[in-house]
Amino acid sequence: MISPESRRIVSRRTRPAKSPLSQEAIVSTALELLSREGMAGLSLRKVAAALDTGPASLYVYVADLNELHVLVLDRVLGEVELPPEQAGDWRNRLKALLRSYFGVLLARPGLAQVALSTIPSGPNMMALTEALLSLLAEGGVDLRRAAWAIDLLLLQTAAVAAEQDNRRSQDESELARVAEAVHSVSAEQHPNIHALGDELVSGKGDRHDWALDVLINGVLSTPRP
Amino acid sequence: MISPESRRIVSRRTRPAKSPLSQEAIVSTALELLSREGMAGLSLRKVAAALDTGPASLYVYVADLNELHVLVLDRVLGEVELPPEQAGDWRNRLKALLRSYFGVLLARPGLAQVALSTIPSGPNMMALTEALLSLLAEGGVDLRRAAWAIDLLLLQTAAVAAEQDNRRSQDESELARVAEAVHSVSAEQHPNIHALGDELVSGKGDRHDWALDVLINGVLSTPRP
DNA sequence: ATAGCAGACGAACGGCGTTCGTCAAGAACA
DNA sequence: TGTTCTTGACGAACGCCGTTCGTCTGCTAT
Structure with a gap:
């Protein structure tokens, strides 16, 4: 000793x-x-x-491990690139901001899961929230609707990040198992799945971009109750 | 002994x-x-x-704990009520199906997190996927777009379920801390957050319903690249 | 009768979050 | 200066956890 x-x-x-x-x-x-x-x-x-x-x-x-997670998350959120301010209309700036958020979450394995397990309230999250609200306001979305919309946008982005993170960290045999399950589906029992084949499994980056457009279009065309 | x-x-x-x-x-x-x-x-x-x-x-x-989680998840997904078949147009049936999925995830504390950490491929998930695809097809969404759309719908639903689950299981002091952080924001630094106040924090059930409409409207109006 | 095998499982390894009681160093005060 | 009080630091331990290894046991096929 x-x-x-x-x-x-x-x-x-x-x-x-x-x-x-x-x-x-x-x-x-x-x-x-x-x-x-x-x-x-x-x-x-x-x-x-x-x-x-x-x-x-x-x-x-x-206080405990969970608080450390929250603190780490908010620290990391400081890396999100906030507003280019000029350069593009509000829609493209909004998408760029969310893509930055997406990238920051994806840069650390498992971090996206943390973003889905807490309601963060740190200063960096506040700045991000404010930026999103003002971008939506610029797009003509009234504030009450924007309040709900940013939740949607942030949650969806974190969820997609978590999914891609899993896909990356899982061993390939797991993915192969999923693909095999999709392919071996009978055409009679599940005709739609059978017809789609790999289309369901393919995980390209285009998907998130398309998803953002879906969300933005949806927000613009769906008034709050 | x-x-x-x-x-x-x-x-x-x-x-x-x-x-x-x-x-x-x-x-x-x-x-x-x-x-x-x-x-x-x-x-x-x-x-x-x-x-x-x-x-x-x-x-x-x-094989390990993770496999048990996956098996449990798919077992539980068997409880999702699939298609009323009649009773309502495709849109309402789609929403009912996703609400059922939502409820099943929320019924077990922490289960929604599992749905966000795996790409499930069990038989019940297949049935759910097939049902979603055929509902979207009934709504006139072409199959390629539907393939991406169901991912969006399932992910968003699971994410909202996870968020509400957290909100429920966290002690109230945590929630109070968030609300306090939102309120104590200066009007100069974050005018939009300041103006919204509690609107940002209020977690009513209407939100998920509105979110579903946003997603569906967005999917209908956003063609795939 | 016997060899092989697969299911069952006791014991242990290494890791984890968290708590408790103690200790030391500095601040506040006399 | 001497004494008490407070607060950060931390060794040790508790009770969990997932997973692996080696052994045993009962059945099956020979």
Whole structure:
């Protein structure tokens, strides 16, 4: 066994003043870990280890794992590119914004799932919400309708990101199993599925773009009750 | 310590022929557990305990926890009420079908998250897919567009279900925190959010209905690229 | 009668979130 | 200066979890 003192000295040498523990430092470390290992590999214990301390120490700054997830998500949402302001009509700017949101979620494995498990309220989410509202207002959507519409747009985008994320992280045998299930369907029992074949399974990027147009067109043509 | 023999006799008396282990029995037990405790309380160990055996025994019939989740999901999807066939035009029947899907997902805490983490391919999912395709075909949507549309509809429905599920299971302090964050936003920094106030947070059931109309209208008016 | 095999499962491994009690260092105060 | 109080830090432990390994057992086919 190495004595605690010597261990302490070595680690201080590596990281001279040690990291002063703080919520920011914890979130940053968690974010590093997330980018490297994905949500599945993000644990309080690993964050603590990376900060050269024990897991109990984190609880001063973070209530529990779920709160850490929320904090990490909002931190990441700061990377969403907000408004080009000029360059294109509101519709294209809206789509660009959502595509940026989509890309940010997809950049970290498993993060999209987090976006679907919380109602985030951090400052970056507020900025994103405000930007969406003002883009819709620019498009002539009245505010009450826009309030519901942005929920729709954000939820749909996160859901598609989560789906693509799963598709990426699942092993290929899983995907092959799905494709096989679709193909082996009898023409009598499920004629429509049979007729479509691979069309159902093909996961191209065009889909999300089309989905955004569907949502925007739908919002424009569907007044609130 | 009780000898293994006596334990064996007692448990056989309680459950005379013991449960012959099988994938069906495992899924049924898991489903019971899910309905009672939600996804968070569903573990292989508890399923095994309920079947009066050890966790290792389940691995003959189930590859891992994820596969169990998929199996449970498809089993539950059997409860979705498929087509009233008459009674209403295609649009209302489509909405009824998706509402049923929505209700089934929401009936078990955490299940909607599973629907968002897998690309299910079980028989019940196939039946649901086929029903959706034929309803859209009845509505005059060509098959290629319908293939993308059902993905949109299913994903959106599951996402909304997941969101409402979270809202339900989160403690109220969490929700209050969100509402407070929305209210305390400055009118200068985020005028639109400020103007909307509670409108953003209010989670009524009307929203999903409106969302379905948005999606359907959008699908009808947006041809595939 | 026996060999082979597949289901069953006890035990253990390594990981996890979280809590508790203790400790040290600094602040507030006398 | 001396003393109390507060607060961050954290070692240790608790009770879960999924999964694997090696062994046993009862049946089937030879």
